[in-house]
Amino acid sequence: MTSAPRPTPDLDPAEQLGRYRAVRSQTEALAAPLGPEDQVVQSMPDVSPTKWHRAHVTWFFETFLLPELPRYKVFDEAFGYLYNSYYESVGERHPRDKRGLVSRPTVDAIADYRAHVDEAMVDLIGQRHDLWPLVELGLHHEQQHQELLLMDIKHVFSSTMLKPAYQLRPFEPSPLATPLTWSRFGGGITDIGAPGPVPASHAAPAADRAAYTFAFDNELPRHQALVPPFRLANRAVTAGEWLEFMADGGYRTVSLWLSEGWAAVQNNGWDAPLYWERHDDGWMLHTLQGLRPIDPAEPVVHISYFEADAFAAWAGARLPTEFEWEHAATASGPHPAVSGSAVNDAASHAFHPQAAVPHRLEARGRVGDVAQLFGDVWEWTSSAYAPYPGFRAAPGAVGEYNGKFMVNQMVLRGGCCVTPTGHVRPSYRNFFPAPSRWQFAGLRLAADR
Amino acid sequence: MTSAPRPTPDLDPAEQLGRYRAVRSQTEALAAPLGPEDQVVQSMPDVSPTKWHRAHVTWFFETFLLPELPRYKVFDEAFGYLYNSYYESVGERHPRDKRGLVSRPTVDAIADYRAHVDEAMVDLIGQRHDLWPLVELGLHHEQQHQELLLMDIKHVFSSTMLKPAYQLRPFEPSPLATPLTWSRFGGGITDIGAPGPVPASHAAPAADRAAYTFAFDNELPRHQALVPPFRLANRAVTAGEWLEFMADGGYRTVSLWLSEGWAAVQNNGWDAPLYWERHDDGWMLHTLQGLRPIDPAEPVVHISYFEADAFAAWAGARLPTEFEWEHAATASGPHPAVSGSAVNDAASHAFHPQAAVPHRLEARGRVGDVAQLFGDVWEWTSSAYAPYPGFRAAPGAVGEYNGKFMVNQMVLRGGCCVTPTGHVRPSYRNFFPAPSRWQFAGLRLAADR
């Protein structure tokens, strides 16, 4: 059995088209504040230029879907070389670390490319309801790149002295964060992974059907795991708590660190999270709204796995496993609507994690006494990214989606402030190498029973 | 609760002294074929010179035990700087990648150092029966370095055109390896980790007591895990099977590889295991007995995790998890005497893995129908090296032993042909980074039910 992504069932063509248009226009909205110069720059090998993201997600539809459209004419043959990300089986690619050298095609040409593909995709969706699984994969892929686009432009803007803002917005510090409390979970044999498929012949209630949304292949197969009893904190660690860790010599105390983490601290001169700058009157933070003071109540963000692990050791706790996290997130039945402070949540549009203050927690990913599970910050878990029992990559290029990254990566859970709304769920597994810091990653503490 | 290593119980002073002397003299026996020039060289950052190994394991006793001996006089204060490996809490160290620059102290001075410490240790063991747990840790530590010494000198000798042999021994190819067969395991909730401590007050039968030998902290706490049904191959993959993989384009077929593995293949130009050399009339192998032809029946060895994983994909199978491996190794009750073809097994002294031919299998780590579990080659598992539930590093320098390496490493099981006899057991967890190839690592195939 192969682990193909699981599509959302029973969408009619109009719903399909609506979803396609919503996701595609969201990408353009996110790029709108950026000039052509901004969209060209690659500030490190992990970062891609904005115009690359806009083209690459389009290339996905052109490459994997549009060959199904009779008489479709490829926009430009060279784009296959320039905008393939890592699909080795699709052919040669422009080197990843040299995406910032590509001045042509221009930003305008990329806009033309998107329009050309959109026109054809609208035709195709109208004609071929059966291709929805792959279309939906393409849309979720594009949503992943929406988050990357924001992570990446933040890094680009942080690379120069000017530190321009992506969005102008006055800074208001939060009230105090809600105090840290612990919830106990009994553990036991628990279901892990995306909920099972609804048999076509089965008359499931509508409410149940709604639970079976899209899932990536790495969330499958759903299976059982034995989770020992554990405790979990009610919210993410705050910037104020991180300042205490720093003040207590956290970055200089070797016994707190993994060996590889300590080497990273030494070699990179880390003494604070990414985007923190020491100024004469205290620490400042580069955000998508520009440089501003640290807010002690907000979740700490832009830390590596090494730092998350060291902080937990300092706090006399540990990171949760991904199974503990998922168990907690689903403990009280089908997961609630997942809102968080995600990027297209009209109420917030913060582009930065928000403090876990009591009035906000009601609305944000609360499960029992554990809150802030969804949105705000991706939470590092202590689990290495590995296939679930029975996982086998799907054949062909789409099978390259997830499985081939299953080594030397750690799992993060819950989404963050720039994850598109609707793109996260309890079984969602994000992953990054332990040293990475430019994603919106924070941590939540766990402990043995 | 902290995870201190678990000592072997109930050894009387004479037994303690006997073990101390046996291990210490084994190290000297392994270094005996090497000249002073051989003992200085470091052929890559991961490799240490022989004289460094001889001094470092001695430093362990001097640093962690001999302060307990009244009036002990430190041999040379500078050795603390030169021969600390990675105990950050003990002080500054000579840089790991520059161990090959240390010409002084000479090999003779290291011999004096060992004699000086041995004399004092004999005194201490006689006086302080209670220190046995730490003495035993030091001896197991020295046994690990006995294996490293052989791995390292093999790499040193492979670095020059001359390719000298560590041991002269005529090469005799094996008969055909036993055919590959599969054993089925039902899985379920299973005990993982070193067997529990024998309560001091408990009158356990001698046979049971024997089962409770030394264990490292990373094998603890013993706990339960849910293992799904699986199949396991009866023996390790052979060099002959690896030649088929190569002939079928294994090293050129991107779809078989993890993304990071493919990058390693490209960047390093890998087209065969480490120590294989293409000659006009076929592949040759550099061994501790010098250069000789590949024996198709012998286990393939000196492969990275990436290669093991790609081979398994090519074979339509996968690597076992470390829990599956341990479950199989203990399925039929207390594990058998673990012999393998380990280094101080007088019958073999092969310094190279031996073919799984029927007459040898009886004697080598057979558990039910699964053989060759112990000795020959370390077997890559698909499990990232992680703490067991409830693990907490012991306080102080000894706590740096294992926990701080628990990221970006994969677990290997079962010991190899240069593992000292008695040093391996079903719960033993070895670990290396995925790209490492200079350890004696091979693989065994697994599959879903």
Add this chain to the structure above:
Amino acid sequence: MTSAPRPTPDLDPAEQLGRYRAVRSQTEALAAPLGPEDQVVQSMPDVSPTKWHRAHVTWFFETFLLPELPRYKVFDEAFGYLYNSYYESVGERHPRDKRGLVSRPTVDAIADYRAHVDEAMVDLIGQRHDLWPLVELGLHHEQQHQELLLMDIKHVFSSTMLKPAYQLRPFEPSPLATPLTWSRFGGGITDIGAPGPVPASHAAPAADRAAYTFAFDNELPRHQALVPPFRLANRAVTAGEWLEFMADGGYRTVSLWLSEGWAAVQNNGWDAPLYWERHDDGWMLHTLQGLRPIDPAEPVVHISYFEADAFAAWAGARLPTEFEWEHAATASGPHPAVSGSAVNDAASHAFHPQAAVPHRLEARGRVGDVAQLFGDVWEWTSSAYAPYPGFRAAPGAVGEYNGKFMVNQMVLRGGCCVTPTGHVRPSYRNFFPAPSRWQFAGLRLAADR
């Protein structure tokens, strides 16, 4: 005595203003074909983005001249950090190899900056005739960057598969190049360096005065050197001759190469000049007019010093010293009008060196029987870049102009096809490190008597 640059004497304010405007508008004309995306990219550390060049040359005037203008308001304080190139004494700088990360200020903002500074400079020139020496230095500095701008955008465009053209222009191969012949020079004690200053009180004829144009400090002091008899080729080495060198195994014959050159060949895989691409039907060349076939009659260009030296060895000749070159270029009296095929020569605008065919040679830097001395390709000499006897850098930031590069660089002479007209002269010393290839460098052969 310090070696300050030598200004052109006796220009009236209107002439000064005319020169200022001509140079400044030429820069804008060169940038005009480039979009905002093109102007951001830095394809290697040696290359700067177009918009950086446009801003940096402007920063020179703002920093070194405009403090003299009463009430001048600095355009943006951050520009001092972003657009200082290497004037250590002026303050901190944005790292040179990270100029491609600067998306803001935008291309439009740079245009505003240029207009702001130009307005102020026009005022200043009107008020302060005495500042001309520094204004003229700024203009020659800007002309150097005009050449760099073209070298750099060529490299940027060559970095991607698309290989866009800077200028569209049909390719027409040349007739045969004029055959190589040798001219003999008797040598002896000869004057080297820019002609001496005209004493203010001296009634020099107008024709003589014209000879005393601007010179950089590194062309001074004028002094005597002893040049042995030598021979010099009548023209630069052609691409056709280079193809013979390649066909004869030039890039594979170690005895032809300097030791460091051979290492460069091995490490970089050089087997042809930069911008040459092997296609199925022969070698193609990336030019500022896009990709097109090699023209055997055109001068070879984009070669390192190592390649030039190896070719000369292969040809049984050598490179000229810079004194031999200058001696030849001035042998028949005051040098002729220097035209070459320089960038703002309306007749050509080739952006690529032109073949030395007979009818062109009359117009191109002929001195006696030696032609093509000026324009087309910078000619590598065998002279390391060193101070002339008596040279001492001028005090202050302007003193950093040339002297601090006087180690590990080789001198090139004569200008090239993208050197602005009027910017080159017999005493002009250009310099690059021996491995550099992105400048328009070729060679001319020399030999002992």
Add this chain to the structure above:
Amino acid sequence: MTSAPRPTPDLDPAEQLGRYRAVRSQTEALAAPLGPEDQVVQSMPDVSPTKWHRAHVTWFFETFLLPELPRYKVFDEAFGYLYNSYYESVGERHPRDKRGLVSRPTVDAIADYRAHVDEAMVDLIGQRHDLWPLVELGLHHEQQHQELLLMDIKHVFSSTMLKPAYQLRPFEPSPLATPLTWSRFGGGITDIGAPGPVPASHAAPAADRAAYTFAFDNELPRHQALVPPFRLANRAVTAGEWLEFMADGGYRTVSLWLSEGWAAVQNNGWDAPLYWERHDDGWMLHTLQGLRPIDPAEPVVHISYFEADAFAAWAGARLPTEFEWEHAATASGPHPAVSGSAVNDAASHAFHPQAAVPHRLEARGRVGDVAQLFGDVWEWTSSAYAPYPGFRAAPGAVGEYNGKFMVNQMVLRGGCCVTPTGHVRPSYRNFFPAPSRWQFAGLRLAADR
């Protein structure tokens, strides 16, 4: 005309044999204080292990001379691969930066190799008087490696905390150095290079003949150069003067430095010469006699060209050109006996430069009022290493001796405290890259008239 090395004329076979034995046994004497472990280590790519030096100089005789001896049997074919340094035309070589990985052949085997070759060479010299030119080249080559051997073992011993001494010798500070004074030289057309050959038919007086000793090809052809008037200091710069430079912020004052030199200061954290260590009570110096305080009167040594140039700028002076240096060294006629404090000068054996105190200067390389020209420290000149007019490398492997290094190196003159006696002369040209510091290099100031 090719520039072959120039042999010493008119030696009879007994003299030849005497010289051969003297040089060969001197190498063994220099290696005698070193154990096998010391002779294996390579502390940086530029350094070679002692046993490599001992073997390589022997390989030179075996490769270039012994094929002339009938029935000579090569000692070991593998040595040709291991001990070729850079003669590309002779064949493949062991990589230079991996010489420290070669544990076999052992030190004893190298001694056997030397004895084997010496026996054959004695035969050959007895039979073939005509081969002297190449034998003598081999001996001068071996003398160069005697100096390298000492430079290299000093670097090896400095690489570890123990800092062992090559030679035990109590430290005695010098009296005050003689004050710095200047000598004026009128310059003019002067002869440069080794004196011309004595025609075989010419009845030259014995005294003249003595002047025509061996010279390397890079000292030829002798030719004329035009040297402007200049001044030269009477002695080398002292460590005490260097301390003043440091105290005045020399290493932190950018305006003193070449651009590439300033980058080296920043990137390497240079704040003192190589082998200087800051201790609580002042600067200490690692020498071949171990660690000891700085002696202010001794010449500063182990500085790069960049540092020499910066010091000269700080002192308001400059470095001499190599022609100025040679002119001064030969100004008063045939050069005197060149003694210096060279390595086999029985009176000193200091292995470190000696202070220029008055009573020593009489005996040390005085020419007129300029003293300390020979021995003590190699003196950086401002001249890039380039061929003399008319130089052409000799054909074949011996032609690789010098010419192929003529780029990106600076010339040093005069020999140093570890240069073998008789190995230096006024025309001798040593050369190193500008950043190198492990040779015994210092400086002498020069100035314009």
